[in-house]
Amino acid sequence: MKPYNKLSKEELLTLKGNLEKQFDDVKKQGLKLDMSRGKPSKEQLDLSTGMMDVLNSTSNLTGSDGTDCRNYGVLDGISEARNLLADMSEVPERNIIIYGNSSLNVMFDTVSRAMTHGIMGSTPWCKLDSVKFLCPVPGYDRHFAITEFFGIEMINVPLLETGPDMDMVEELVSKDAAIKGIWCVPKYSNPTGISYSDETVRRFAHLKPAAEDFRIFWDNAYSIHHLYEDDHDVILEILNECIKAGNPDMVFKFISTSKVSFPGSGIAALAASKGNLEDARQYMKMQTIGHDKLNQLRHVRFFKDMQGMYHQMEKHAAILRPKFEKVIEVLDKELGGLEIGSWTRPKGGYFISFDGLDGSAKAIVAKAKEAGLIMTDAGATYPYGKDPHDSNIRIAPSFPTVKELEEAVKIFVLSVKLISIDLILQNK
Amino acid sequence: MKPYNKLSKEELLTLKGNLEKQFDDVKKQGLKLDMSRGKPSKEQLDLSTGMMDVLNSTSNLTGSDGTDCRNYGVLDGISEARNLLADMSEVPERNIIIYGNSSLNVMFDTVSRAMTHGIMGSTPWCKLDSVKFLCPVPGYDRHFAITEFFGIEMINVPLLETGPDMDMVEELVSKDAAIKGIWCVPKYSNPTGISYSDETVRRFAHLKPAAEDFRIFWDNAYSIHHLYEDDHDVILEILNECIKAGNPDMVFKFISTSKVSFPGSGIAALAASKGNLEDARQYMKMQTIGHDKLNQLRHVRFFKDMQGMYHQMEKHAAILRPKFEKVIEVLDKELGGLEIGSWTRPKGGYFISFDGLDGSAKAIVAKAKEAGLIMTDAGATYPYGKDPHDSNIRIAPSFPTVKELEEAVKIFVLSVKLISIDLILQNK
Numbered sequence: 001m002k003p004y005n006k007l008s009k010e011e012l013l014t015l016k017g018n019l020e021k022q023f024d025d026v027k028k029q030g031l032k033l034d035m036s037r038g039k040p041s042k043e044q045l046d047l048s049t050g051m052m053d054v055l056n057s058t059s060n061l062t063g064s065d066g067t068d069c070r071n072y073g074v075l076d077g078i079s080e081a082r083n084l085l086a087d088m089s090e091v092p093e094r095n096i097i098i099y100g101n102s103s104l105n106v107m108f109d110t111v112s113r114a115m116t117h118g119i120m121g122s123t124p125w126c127k128l129d130s131v132k133f134l135c136p137v138p139g140y141d142r143h144f145a146i147t148e149f150f151g152i153e154m155i156n157v158p159l160l161e162t163g164p165d166m167d168m169v170e171e172l173v174s175k176d177a178a179i180k181g182i183w184c185v186p187k188y189s190n191p192t193g194i195s196y197s198d199e200t201v202r203r204f205a206h207l208k209p210a211a212e213d214f215r216i217f218w219d220n221a222y223s224i225h226h227l228y229e230d231d232h233d234v235i236l237e238i239l240n241e242c243i244k245a246g247n248p249d250m251v252f253k254f255i256s257t258s259k260v261s262f263p264g265s266g267i268a269a270l271a272a273s274k275g276n277l278e279d280a281r282q283y284m285k286m287q288t289i290g291h292d293k294l295n296q297l298r299h300v301r302f303f304k305d306m307q308g309m310y311h312q313m314e315k316h317a318a319i320l321r322p323k324f325e326k327v328i329e330v331l332d333k334e335l336g337g338l339e340i341g342s343w344t345r346p347k348g349g350y351f352i353s354f355d356g357l358d359g360s361a362k363a364i365v366a367k368a369k370e371a372g373l374i375m376t377d378a379g380a381t382y383p384y385g386k387d388p389h390d391s392n393i394r395i396a397p398s399f400p401t402v403k404e405l406e407e408a409v410k411i412f413v414l415s416v417k418l419i420s421i422d423l424i425l426q427n428k
Numbered sequence: 429m430k431p432y433n434k435l436s437k438e439e440l441l442t443l444k445g446n447l448e449k450q451f452d453d454v455k456k457q458g459l460k461l462d463m464s465r466g467k468p469s470k471e472q473l474d475l476s477t478g479m480m481d482v483l484n485s486t487s488n489l490t491g492s493d494g495t496d497c498r499n500y501g502v503l504d505g506i507s508e509a510r511n512l513l514a515d516m517s518e519v520p521e522r523n524i525i526i527y528g529n530s531s532l533n534v535m536f537d538t539v540s541r542a543m544t545h546g547i548m549g550s551t552p553w554c555k556l557d558s559v560k561f562l563c564p565v566p567g568y569d570r571h572f573a574i575t576e577f578f579g580i581e582m583i584n585v586p587l588l589e590t591g592p593d594m595d596m597v598e599e600l601v602s603k604d605a606a607i608k609g610i611w612c613v614p615k616y617s618n619p620t621g622i623s624y625s626d627e628t629v630r631r632f633a634h635l636k637p638a639a640e641d642f643r644i645f646w647d648n649a650y651s652i653h654h655l656y657e658d659d660h661d662v663i664l665e666i667l668n669e670c671i672k673a674g675n676p677d678m679v680f681k682f683i684s685t686s687k688v689s690f691p692g693s694g695i696a697a698l699a700a701s702k703g704n705l706e707d708a709r710q711y712m713k714m715q716t717i718g719h720d721k722l723n724q725l726r727h728v729r730f731f732k733d734m735q736g737m738y739h740q741m742e743k744h745a746a747i748l749r750p751k752f753e754k755v756i757e758v759l760d761k762e763l764g765g766l767e768i769g770s771w772t773r774p775k776g777g778y779f780i781s782f783d784g785l786d787g788s789a790k791a792i793v794a795k796a797k798e799a800g801l802i803m804t805d806a807g808a809t810y811p812y813g814k815d816p817h818d819s820n821i822r823i824a825p826s827f828p829t830v831k832e833l834e835e836a837v838k839i840f841v842l843s844v845k846l847i848s849i850d851l852i853l854q855n856k
Contacts, residue, residue: 037500039499039500039501040499042496045496045498045499048498049485050485052483052484052485052487052489053484053485055480056480056481056484057477057478057480057481059480061480068470068473069692069693070473070476070690070691070692070693071467071468071473071690071691071692072465072467072686072691072692073467073692074692100528100529100719100720101528101716101719101720102715102716102717102718102719104715104716104717105715105716108714108715108716109715112540112544115544115554116540116543116544116554116578117577124554126543126544126552126554126555127554142714142717145714146714149545149711149714150544258500262498262499262722263498263499263500263717264497264498264499264500264501264502264717264718264719264720264721264722265497265498265720265721265722265723283577286536286570286573286574286577287532287533287536287537288529288530288532288533288536289530289532289570289691289692290530290692291528291529291530291692292528292529292692292693292720292723293692293693294690294692294693295693295720295723
């Protein structure tokens with residue numbers, strides 16, 4: 001195909017007329033399609049159906065250390081659940097605390113705790129004039145929502161193929177003591193799908209922040225969420241790297257089983273150094289008498305160990321893979337060579353990241369909506385919802401069926417073409 | 429029996445010798461007994477065994493409105509769970525939000541939110557020089573722990589037979605805009621077991637606080653936790669009274685099923701006005717994608733409706749009643765007429781409150797510990813752990829068996845007698 005910007009005005013107008021007809025035809029179908037959120041499909045949820053049977057009225061509901069999982073207590077979580085999530089998080093059991101059903105909640109509470117009580121004895125952030133976070137972009141909208149909610153100033157850092165621009169990160173954190181944290185999705189990043197290189201992880205571990213209470217918020221949301229059985233991204237374990245670098249307290253690791261078992265009823269965890277966990281416990285022991293231990297037990301009895309989890313993730317991959325491949329197939333076929341967009345080819349995670357022409361993203365998302373396709377809001381992958389190039393769009397292929405996706409991507413592609421032609425025509 | 433203070437020094441010394449022998453005999457038995465926490469017994473947990481069966485792999489896991497309870501979403505909780513807990517909380521469904529497994533967590537988050545974001549547009553409490561709470565005493569140690577943790581100054585208010593001393597409450601809240609809240613356990617209060625009179629509830633609803641963001645923290649922890657089938661305390665519904673009084677936004681109601689189903693795996697809720705819930709949602713939507721809806725569904729399928737809950741509570745009562753009666757029977761028999769202590773006779777809840785001679789409580793608890801009986805720390809029922817009279821001790825009879833309780837109360841009674849004799853002798 002010839003790039004659109006090489007076409008003459010007349011060719012573009014003819015093409016536009018054609019595409020508009022196609023778009024109107026699709027619009028008439030009154031479709032309702034959604035590629036907006038990283039939500040597992042019904043078929044994926046069915047993979048954990050057996051979890052509803054592992055505990056019943058004849059089950060022994062006592063943990064391995066004699067804990068009655070029905071009653072109050074056990075702030076850190078039952079030992080077997082700590083073991084399982086420690087394995088998932090690649091840390092020793094002593095470095096993990098189990099929480100409730102949402103790692104987002106653990107991240108929120110961690111920021112909230114720093115606001116009201118500081119970190120390991122430092123000044124509470126709410127008492128400071130300025131608190132800043134580094135935000136690799138494009139990134140996860142719910143991370144940015146938390147920091148915005150607490151009035152924390154967010155600074156964009158470009159996310160490269162190898163991870164955040166570490167020259168910039170090193171420079172900023174070493175000079176500005178108001179910078180207290182950085183949001184990271186180190187593996188199969190949301191939305192670009194890249195994984196941090198070993199060098200990036202090591203440079204993170206060796207940071208020399210000006211702020212003693214600077215922390216890396218390491219959201220390992222897709223740690224075992226591969227799409228291909230024999231082609232996995234592997235990242236270095238950050239807590240261990242931080243220990244080796246003499247910075248054991250610099251990282252909070254977040255993990256959950258939300259996209260392994262049930263999104264609404266998983267278990268989440270915080271992995272960190274002894275000092276950080278002790279700090280977290282001081283807060284937790286005021287906040288709760290303990291999280292849901294029956295659900296912890298349910299997870300352990302269902303998965304048994306990491307092999308059980310890996311096996312489960314292969315089943316998820318078998319469902320997700322064709323969806324990702326379908327989206328990429330249509331994008332390749334319909335947009336390849338047109339030079340009006342580029343897209344990622346992730347090996348795991350939940351998203352494909354699309355970059356259109358500068359100034360096209362909002363218009364593409366609005367156009368797609370006309371034909372009944374809901375995309376993540378343009379700008380959502382940037383702090384304050386402001387994409388400086390207005391070019392990035394996050395595609396979430398997990399929830400629709402492959403058939404629905406085919407329809408959805410066609411609408412998307414038509415929208416990209418129409419909006420891009422308008423932009424090119426404006427500049428002719 | 430003759431009151432101890434009417435005995436001569438010689439009589440007291442003889443008695444002391446006798447009691448010390450008895451105490452040494454008990455001590456030699458090396459007992460390990462615990463009357464420290466309001467923790468349901470294994471027998472009570474077994475009442476909800478059937479809850480482990482209501483959902484299994486063949487169940488329809490879809491809520492009445494079509495929600496797949498396994499997936500993300502539904503911030504307020506599924507409609508049928510909101511219905512059930514709205515009934516339990518005696519409010520319309522629109523006035524309730526379902527949370528996770530712990531009402532303590534909801535209370536903590538509510539205070540934390542006020543600290544960082546204020547309430548309904550008011551100044552965040554962390555930006556104020558002084559924030560104060562009224563604390564009816566004796567009261568619940570975990571309430572006081574939350575306010576202390578956030579550096580909120582606590583002011584003792586005597587808890588009378590009818591509820592907090594409302595003359596004092598009215599006077600204080602109307603004059604001091606730094607007073608932002610009051611902790612209340614309005615029914616079967618922790619630890620005295622009293623329930624607020626209608627007049628008290630109405631006076632609460634008609635408060636004219638100096639602070640626009642003053643809130644009543646109404647922890648209805650024992651709303652349906654009666655000990656007797658035909659002799660219940662009944663309290664006025666506070667949200668409705670506040671609406672009638674023109675103060676719809678003045679109250680947060682907290683409730684949970686922790687002592688109805690499983691303490692570690694119940695569901696909790698916040699009931700409040702539309703404005704307050706909207707405020708809470710702004711926070712929640714940053715904090716989580718939704719709480720555990722399968723556990724919400726499990727509760728609804730198990731209890732069905734309030735009649736199901738009432739029936740369950742009658743079974744709890746049948747287990748708890750003999751325990752409360754045993755404690756009171758031994759206290760009556762062993763301490764009646766001695767004028768060295770008084771104790772409550774609650775019709776519900778989880779505690780008996782004991783008041784010894786001034787300056788006796790810490791020593792009694794320490795003495796009991798010598799013989800292997802753990803009581804709640806003396807002072808725990810007061811802010812900062814400081815009981816100004818050092819007289820109040822909370823007795824929690826729920827966890828031990830009746831037989832164990834009989835042993836435990838004997839140790840307690842011996843400890844009370846020995847410490848009281850020492851105090852009286854000091855003043856002779």
